[in-house]
Amino acid sequence: xxxxxLERKVLNENDRIAVDLRARFAQHGILxxxxxxxxxxxxxxxxxxxxxxxxxxxxxSVLTGDIQTDNDAIRLARFGFPVRQxxxxxxxxxxxxxxxxxxxxxxxxxxxxxxxxxxGNLVCPSSYDLGEAAKIVVLxxxxxxxxxxxxxxxxxxxxxxxxxxxDLLPYVPFSxxxxxxxxxxxxxxxxxxxxxxxxxxxxxxxxxxxxxKIASSAKTMAAT
Amino acid sequence: xxxxxxxxxxxxxxxxxxxxxxxxRVSRIGLRIGDLAGLDPDALSFxxxxxxxxxxxxxxxxxxxRKPRRQRCSxxxxxxxxxxxxxxxPECGEESTVFLGGDELELAYLEMEDV
Numbered sequence: 001x002x003x004x005x006l007e008r009k010v011l012n013e014n015d016r017i018a019v020d021l022r023a024r025f026a027q028h029g030i031l032x033x034x035x036x037x038x039x040x041x042x043x044x045x046x047x048x049x050x051x052x053x054x055x056x057x058x059x060x061s062v063l064t065g066d067i068q069t070d071n072d073a074i075r076l077a078r079f080g081f082p083v084r085q086x087x088x089x090x091x092x093x094x095x096x097x098x099x100x101x102x103x104x105x106x107x108x109x110x111x112x113x114x115x116x117x118x119x120g121n122l123v124c125p126s127s128y129d130l131g132e133a134a135k136i137v138v139l140x141x142x143x144x145x146x147x148x149x150x151x152x153x154x155x156x157x158x159x160x161x162x163x164x165x166x167d168l169l170p171y172v173p174f175s176x177x178x179x180x181x182x183x184x185x186x187x188x189x190x191x192x193x194x195x196x197x198x199x200x201x202x203x204x205x206x207x208x209x210x211x212x213k214i215a216s217s218a219k220t221m222a223a224t
Numbered sequence: 225x226x227x228x229x230x231x232x233x234x235x236x237x238x239x240x241x242x243x244x245x246x247x248x249r250v251s252r253i254g255l256r257i258g259d260l261a262g263l264d265p266d267a268l269s270f271x272x273x274x275x276x277x278x279x280x281x282x283x284x285x286x287x288x289x290r291k292p293r294r295q296r297c298s299x300x301x302x303x304x305x306x307x308x309x310x311x312x313x314p315e316c317g318e319e320s321t322v323f324l325g326g327d328e329l330e331l332a333y334l335e336m337e338d339v
Contacts (some may be wrong), residue, residue, distance in 0.1 A: 001335055001337050002248070002336050003333050003334070004336060005332070005333045006237075006332065006333055006334060007330065007332060007333075008330065009329060009330055010234050010331055011233055011329060091226075092226055095229075124229075127261065127263070151262070152262075156327065185309035188319070188320075188321070
C-alpha cells in the first residue's frame with residue numbers, strides 16, 4: 001500500500017477556466033460581478049433597477065442563470081442591453097464553463113460591465129468561481145437575519161451584502177442591526193448596503209459602489 | 225445540493241491521477257473539507273457511494289478530514305481556531321485578524337495498492 005499525497009483542489013478544472021476568464025476580463029477592462037442569493041431575494045429586481053439607471057451608451061451585458069425558463073432574460077431585455085439566459089436544466093449553480101460557453105461568440109472589446117445573475121441558491125454557487133471580480137450576495141428582510149450564520153460560505157465569499165426589501169421592515173420581525181452583526185461575524189469588514197428595489201431607497205449608494213468599481217476596472221486596464 | 229457535482233469532480237480527479245500509475249489500484253481517497261466550503265460531508269459520502277456503485281472504484285474508501293476556520297491575530301500573531309464565529313483574538317482581544325483557512329475543498333491523498 002502506498003499513500004500518494006496530491007494536495008490539489010477538487011475543482012481544479014473549474015478554477016482553471018475561471019482564472020482564464022478573469023484574465024480576459026482584466027485584459028478588456030471589464031468589471032464582472034456575480035450576483036447570488038436565495039430564490040426570491042430580489043436579484044432580478046436589483047438588476048432591473050441597475051439597468052434602468054445606466055445610460056444607453058454604457059456597454060453592459062447580463063448573463064442570467066436559472067434551472068428552467070427564460071423569464072428573467074425577458075424581464076431584463078426590456079432595458080435594451082444584451083441579455084443571455086443560461087438554462088442549467090437541473091444544475092443548482094453556474095460554473096465557469098457555462099460562462100465561457102455563453103460568451104464564446106461575444107466581442108469583449110465592446111464590453112465594460114458583465115453582470116451575472118446566478119441560480120437562486122445560498123449554498124452551491126459559493127463553491128464555483130466564475131472569474132468575477134466580486135460576488136455580491138442579496139438578502140431580503142423577509143428571510144431572517146440569521147442567514148449569514150446558516151450559510152456562512154456564501155457570506156464569507158461575497159464582497160458586498162445588499163439587504164433588499166427594506167420597505168417591508170415595518171411589517172416583518174427583522175433586525176437590520178442583527179443581520180449586520182451576523183454578516184460581520186462570518187465576514188469581518190464585509191460591505192453592506194440597504195436598499196428597496198420597490199421604492200428606490202438606498203439604490204444611489206449601490207449605484208455609487210458600482211460606478212466606483214467600473215471606474216477602477218477601466219483604470220486597471222489603462223495602466224497595463 | 226451540489227454534492228453530486230462535487231463527488232463527480234472528485235472521481236474525475238481520482239481517475240486522472242490513477243491513470244498516471246498503471247499497475248496500481250486506488251483503495252482510499254483522502255479529502256479535506258473546510259467548514260466554510262459549504263459542503264455537507266454526509267451528503268458527499270452518499271453521492272460518492274452512489275456514483276461508484278458497480279464501477280471500478282466501488283470498493284474505494286472515502287475519508288473526509290474536516291478543517292475548522294483558522295485566523296491569525298494582526299497584533300500578537302497568535303493563530304487560533306474560530307469558535308462560535310468569534311474572529312477576535314482569544315489571547316489579546318484584537319478584532320483585526322487574518323483568515324488563514326477553513327474553506328478547503330481539496331484532494332489530499334490517494335492510497336494505492338499493487339494489482
